[in-house]
Amino acid sequence: MSRQIVRTDDSxxxxxxxxxxxxxxxxxxxxxxxxxxxxxxxxxxxxxxRDLGDDIRTVTYDARGHGLSTSGPAGSATLPRLAADLKSVIEVCAPSGDLVLVGHSLGGMTLMALAENWPRLLAERVVGAVFACTSSGKIWAPVKYVPGFIAASPWVLRLNRPKMMRSTSLTRLGMRFGLYGGKASRSHLEDTIEQMRLADPGVVADLGKALLLHERDHVLPYFDSIPTVVLTGANDHLTPARHGRRIAESIDGALLIDEPGAGHMVPHERSSVVVREVGVLVRSGNAAARTLRAIPA
Known part of the structure; x- marks a missing residue:
């Protein structure tokens, strides 16, 4: 494993x-x-x-204002900006070869914003996509259409103090039923709390508004020619399964997998399912590439 710092064009x-x-x-x-x-x-x-060995390279990163990443200029946390950050990570850490893109929740929306702004990258290099517990729009509808609701949301969210979170029995209980599907290991709950403690309140507030403004149904056909898997949790209270169904119905040939008993944290709750489906996309992409190389010019 190597840790790198990718500097964006807004520092x-x-x-x-x-x-x-x-x-x-x-x-x-x-x-x-x-x-x-x-x-x-x-x-x-x-x-x-463990399953694929040398057949893959994986890249994970902390979005701006999350984890160990810096926040960038005030007000810069928008979905188009997150998509530009993702493009920067790809250019630095995976400048060539095939790509499989996997996005959870806000991350899935970032993939949609990437497709909206850089469709050529999608068409030329992406051989598979996975959307996990995410949405293409209509989040918090119809409540968000109440006059002033979206405008007030960042101010309310800025009152949140992630660093004040502690792993108490009450916090873990709320997270088990709020984020997870009712069952979760203590290690996953504590790891989730620790991740949340690192988030910048200002970035969280700005992206909370971005989530409400997110409407990208029109982008989904860009994935028609890309093998796509949509994962949902039947007990997901944040992006209910109907959001995933709408994504799958809008992408030709997309595979929809609704996990019974799972909540919003499918990467933790159903990691083996994610591994299986990403592995299928990687293997099929590699096989297609080998076939193309074998065809005489």
Whole structure:
């Protein structure tokens, strides 16, 4: 594993972890959810390298204002900006070869913003995509349409103090039923709390508003020619399964997997399912590449 710092064009510093050989034909890039960090994917990354070995390289990173990454200029935390950050990470850490993109919650929305702004990158290099517990829009509808609700949301969210969170029995209980599907290991609960403690309140507030403004149904057809998996948790209270169904229905050939009993934290709750589905995309992408190389010019 190598840890790198990717500096964006607006001077934010993103903390990135790269596993695997630079000669691997496929790189899997993971984007995490709101208030979390790249370590959300630790179980999945370990499982993929155990199963696929040298056939993949994996890249996880902390979004600006999350984990060990800096926040960048005040007010810079928007979905288009997160998409530009993702593009920077790809350019520095995976400048060539096939890509599989995996996004959880806010991370899935970041993938949509990437497709909206850089469709050529999607068409030329992406051989698979996974959307986990995310949405293409209509989050908090119809409540968000109440006059003043979206405008007030950042001010309310700025009152939050993530660093004040502690792993108490009450906090873990609320998280078990609020974020998870009712069952969660103590280690996963404590790891989630620790990730949240590192989030910058200002960035959290700005991205909370960005989540409410996020409407990208029109972008989903960009994934029509890309093998796509949509994962939902039947007990997800933040992005209910209906959001995933709408994504799957809008992408030709997308595979929808609704996990019974799972909540919003599918990368923790169903890491083996994520490993399996990402592995299928990597293997099929590698096989297609080998076939193309075997065809005479």
């Amino acid at each position: 934010a510093e993103l903390s990135v972890e790269v596993f695997g050989s630079s000669f691997a034909p496929t790189t899997v890039v993971f984007t995490h959810g709101w208030t979390l960090a790249g370590r959300l994917w630790d179980d999945v990354v370990a499982g993929l390298h």
